[in-house]
Amino acid sequence: MYPHLHNLPLLSAGELLANNWGWLVVALIVIFGLFVAGASDVMRFSFTRVWAISGVCFDESIRKRVLWITPLAIVGAIGITQFQRALDEQDAVRQSLKVCLFATAVVVMLSSIILACTNLPKEIESRVIYTIVTKPITRLELVLGKVIGFSRVALAIVIIMGLFTWAYMRISAHQKGQQIAYRLQEGDVSDTERGRLVEYQQTGLLTARSFWAPDELGMFGAPPDPRTPIRIISNQGDEDFVVSYLGDRAVLFGPPSDNVEDWAHQGIGENGLAVRVTLNTRRTGKADDQPPTTHTLGPTFGPPPVPARLVPPRVSFEILDQDYNDIDMGNLMIGGSSAGELVQNIVAYSKTRKINPAHSGAYVRLSEPAKLSDGSTAQYAYAWLPPQTALALFNHPAFRIRIVGGSANVDYLVGTRPVDCFIPEIKPGEIDIDGPHATKINPLPGVDGAEELLAFRGHLGVHYDQEMNGGSDSPNATAMYSFRNTPPPSLLVQDQIPLQISVQVERSNSDVEAGHEDATALAVRVIDDATKKVTALPNPVLVESRLPAYFSIPADAITTGNFDIIFHCMNNEESIGLFPDSLQLIISHQPFELNLIKSLFIIWMMSILVIIFAVLCSTFLSWPIAIVLTVLLLLGHWGVDQLADVSGPGLGRQIVSDFKFTDPALSSVVSTGVDTLSRILNGVSQVLPDTSKFDAIEDIEQGVSVSAAKMLEALTVLGGFGVPAIILAYLVLRNKEVAP
Amino acid sequence: MSLMLSPEPKIRRRNTGARVVVAVLLVIGLVATRYTRDWAIDEHNAIRNNGHPGGFTASNSDSSLSSMPSFATALLLGGLRGPLVMILWTSSENQKQKHDLEDFDTKVEWIRLLQPEFDTVHLFQIWNKAYNISVQMASLRNKYTTILDAIDYGQKVERERHDDINIITAIAAIYGDKLGTSSEHVYYRARIRRESQTLTRVTFPPQRANEFRTLAAKAGWIEDASPISLDEKTQVDRVLIEPSVAKQLVTEFTGLGVNFAPENRPAAERNDPSWRRVRLDPMLDQNGYILPDLLTPRYPRPKDLPASAPWYDGSTLQFLKQYEPFPYGISTLALAYNDYKRGQYLQTLWGEHHIQIGDTVIDARPALCLKDWANDEWERGRRFELRMWGLYVPESDDPIELEQPTAAFPFDRATPDKADYNAALYSYAMAARLFHDARIEFQQHMKKYEANASVYFIHVDDTLSGEQMMLADHDYLAAASASGSQRQKLLESAAREYRDAMRRFAVTVLKYYIDEPVMIKMYPKDPRTGEQYNRATIESADPSTYLSILQAAKAATARYLTDPVTHRYMQERDDYHDDRQQYLTYLDRCANRLSELHADGIVVRP
Secondary structure: OOOOOOOOOOOOOOHHHHOHHHHHHHHHHHHHOOOOOOHHHHHHOHHHHHHHHHHHHHHHHHOHHHHHHHHHHHHHHHHHHHOOOOOHHHHHHHHHHHHHHHHHHHHHHHHHHHHHHHHHHHHOOOOHHHHOOOOOOOOOHHHHHHHHHHHHHHHHHHHHHHHHHHHHHHHHHHHHHHHHHHHHHOOOOOHHHHHHHHHHHHHHHOEEEEEHHHHHHHHEOOOOOOOOOEEEEEEOOOOEEEEEEEOOHHHOEEEEOOOOHHHHOOOOOHHEEEEEEEEEEEEOOOOOOOOOOOOOOOOOOOOOOOOOOOOOOOEEEEEEEEOOEEEEOOHHHHEEHHHHHHHHHHHHHHHHOOOHHHHHHOEEOOOEEEEOOOOEEEEEEEEEEEEEHHHHHHHHOEEEEEEEEEOOEEEEEOOOOEEEEOOEEEEEEEOOOOOOEEEOOOOOOOOOOOOEEEEEEEEOOOOOEEEOOOOOOOOEEEEEEEEEEOOOOOEEEEEEEEEEEEOOOEOOOOOOOOOOOOOOOEEEEEEEOOOOEEEOOOOEEOOOOOOEEEEEEEEEHHHOEEEEEEEEEEOOEEEEOOOOOOOEEEEEOOOOOHHHHHHHHHHHHHHHHHHHHHHHHOOOHHHHHHHHHHHHHHHHHHHHHHOOOOOOOOHHHHHHHHHHOOOOHHHHHHHHHHHHHHHHHHHHHHHOHHHHHHOHHHHHHHEOOOOOOHHHHHHHHHHHHHHHHHHHHHHHHHHHOOOO | OOOOOOOOHHHHHHHHHHHHHHHHHHHHHHHHHHHHHHHHHHHHHHHOOOOOOOOOOOHHOOHHHHHHHHHHHHHHHHOHHHHHHHHOOOOOHHHHOOOOOHHHHHHHHHHHHHHOHHHHHHHHHHHHHHHHHHHHHHHHHHHHHHHHHHHHHHHHHHHHHHOHHHHHHHHHHHHHHHHOOOHHHHHHHHHHHOOOOOOEEHHHHHHHHHHHHHHHHOOOOOOOOOOEEEEOOOEEEEEOOOOOHHHHHHHOOOOOOOOEEEOOOOOOOHHHHOOOOOOOOEEEEEOOOOOHHHHHHOOOOOOOOOOOOOOOOOOOOHHHHHHHHOOOOOOOHHHHHHHHHHHHHHHHHOOOOOOOOOOOHHHHHHHHHHHHHHHHHHHHHHHHHHHHHOOOOOOOHHHHHHOOOOOOOOOOOOOOHHHHHHHHHHHHHHHHHHHHHHHHHHHHHHOHHHHHHHHHHHHHHHHHHHHHHHHHHHHHHHHHHOOOHHHHHHHHHHHHHHHHHHHHHHHHHHHHHHOOHHHHHOOOOOOOOEEEEOOOOOOHOOOOHHHHHHHHHHHHHHHOOOOOOOOOHHHHEEEEEEEEHHHHHHHHHHHHHHHHHHHOOOOOOO
């Protein structure tokens, strides 16, 4: 969601081992199976014999009319698509594609599992195996032959279903394309829909797109000026900014100590953590954050008193963890407008050990502007996190300092290095917050060589999106997507670079004009990073909630791969929810056929894994039990993943609480027992294949090009679990007496 | 190379025999299922419909999964119907929470197909789509499409479960509440009016576009609602216009390449399972008459039934036939009235009862809808009146704003826009008729449910005053196009009707919107009995005194609600201010019109 953490410490050898134990197990199985126990069979290995056995398996399966299942699946897929309801033509095509690929996967998996599980036990039972094992064929060749044979059957099914899917989708897309043309011609489209349909008409309903995601999303109170590094956040919590720090214990808590407890009470665990904010402010409306004025009793003489100068606005401090969750709210910190004031407040706190709400970090008033040596001005605010609260940072790999505006109708002007962090020196009678005796903590560096990792965010929406108010409510609210080192787009349509945006729209108005559909409009500008040139698009982008909208920027608006795209919502009483990946640059189009082949290949890889596990189970179990065990092995990891939220630590305590156990001894047994079972379950799932890596449908259904990384992931799982499973099957069969 | 042993021929023969037996048994089972299913449905219908014809029958319905009895579906799905439905419910509701609507409609459709016999499921889904899902759309057009989808869902269910009071009233509620009276109703009402008509497609050479614009605008065409588009293939301009506009244009806009033809939408796309409605189907022909399909009775009226006896004939728009023709389209509130009326007849004549709404509510709905429809026509009439006199037409959804701008206009002020003049006349006449019919509906309902009658007193009074007001406005405008004695007659009747309307508005305020202490202090005594009038009896006073009593009550209210220290009128303590103000605005309009008529020498007794 946000820029990744950098500079994490290198892993130690032990950690490296712990993180890759799975691969070590695989290597051990392979070495033992092939070079220790099965060295002789490896020496005699002949691929011709393997191919011959696979041919037998294939022919036998065809004779069993396995392929007859495909027409049934085709009829089923066509039948199901007759009951679908779609948002638009694209949605209809995607749903049909999903059904076809799902049917393909189901047919392939079912036939693979049944064929592979039943084959060996039936051959042993019917003694057909005698005719094989009495020939000079090794058990390794037998197992491999079976796996390859059934994989060929699976491939045949995949090809048939793939051809059907291709033909059906082509026909379907053609029909839907005609519908789109008709609707566009008749005007049966909304303003927000028109752009989408035109895009589908131009690129086709099946074409896959490759996207390039922006590096960063920033939310600001005013459009960023490309010529200065100053950025603006506005008002009371409409936007904020966050600076990230590495949770390096050696830096925060000093040199390591043998006793962890002692270590945690050094550094910030002893002296606390001091934070200094440097920025400028300007009021944009009526100030409502002024201290109450005192009235003089009795008559006053002379001219009316000149109104007092406005005191500066306030800010609020907060400490977040690496995932942007709260660790310490501002009310657990002590604030001050200057280092001196902070010291006074710390001294006051040290006497009572209670934080005075008037001096908390939740509302700290900024100092009056101070002149800097370069002629500019700056306002400061300080906060101090007491040592006992700072201890919490001991267990976090990173932490972040969040600054929020605390006053309404104020623009906060944020420059570079707006936050400095210190470990203060606290001695009896002397406290140095940010002076020469304090230790400065460096922030994490930002992307693209930036001095610090500084993120500007909007207020959080109910869907965990960042919201930007529209129209006159926030006339200057701006969202900025930054693209850095973007490859030159290979896809240019009439000298335009295409983009896709999908946002969450919340509207509270009913400002309706008859005959107008009142579509949500986003004004778009492009900033070229090299030339600082700003290009405004002539027409706003019309968006509908959660549906993609397509627009393009002129290719000559940018000169390099570094550029920003900024949005402003033009509608009153509406807010736009944005995610960091809401905007995507379309870098290329890919033919449907290629994407379909990639998806089908993933399905086929999955079927090979199924076949391997089925063959392994059938070497030592009867076929019905082998089927059950194969399904369990394949779905085990996925099943535990589904329970991930509930099977974590604390499940035992939760069950004790839910079932209202009152006996302490019983509660302890139940709690410990459930937790142990939960741990075992999680442990077992780690040695089972993660079949979710064989997701062949999601990307192609969404019109996204199936990436090489995704295929590699599937191949890794297949290799990582398939190879040792084949060797285990070989070892079991080698030691099993299947013929006298 | 084959390693399989060939099976023994005897075993193969035995297996084949067993298979034949199983197959025969299956066929017998399927045939038996057909007969037992029909028998069960007949029994169900007999109980459900209380002996009346019709009812939902699978054999009547479309050929679809939902027409299968539940056990057959369960059988088809290998007994997994229940779990499948549970998964679909959970999944679709989760998607709704996450605002992820991709394939949401498919899941809802599958739920409908798998649980066809549960009305509560359908009621929830109709409401779910019309309210929960439509609100997730940002643009009005997409909201409207989603609401149409809810209606489509209801109509599909209704085709499979004919004459189901639950479904019919759910559809009525969407037409009436969601499309008719929600905060976005200005947009929705306009769309329904337009789309209920068979529109006319006009094609013409692009160079005549400006000429078309000028002529069509005079005939009432609004470009924003139906823009001109260029047909890329034929390079001609095309536009869809309403029949009322087309009728005027067809004689004025002629020439080479100009063509007028009724819009013909291909039916093929409807057969596409993924087809989604983006606009309403036409319900009217080019002359504004309801399409015959929508009036074909499923239960023809018995010949021996007296003409006054109510009869439910099962046709889609049975209760709108009496209001034909509809030259400006059908109001969404009219559609709501029609369906509520069907529900009322199913309850009264067939003995059906809604599973969630009480009998009294169902019975009162047609009357309330008629009144809403009348108010809709009233508002439309005002907008046409503003437009015909070339005034700005506010887009506000508050109709009170429309009363005053033309109130003091003389009836014979020049009306450059004849199309709007005719439309205003139509709306006022229709509104008067609807107020009259609504009053009869209310009175019938109050007779049936006497215990709740007091709830509807104010509605009856509103229909009385509304009817007079609309008649007066109609005659006032109609006089402009009449001449001689006919004009005089119309002006006199307009004056009488304005006077009667004023009296009705005044007595309505006196009955409902005067504070108790003011009433006790100000209301006069009945000269016949010597007792002071109160809310319940003030109507029995001499109608010519209503206005003077109201004037006195207004003054007393102002005094009563004035702060003795600051002498400021305390509107915040005036509970009836807004309600009263509405009627006073109407009174002002009537008074203005009467002054105009007085200036023309038309005088009526106060």
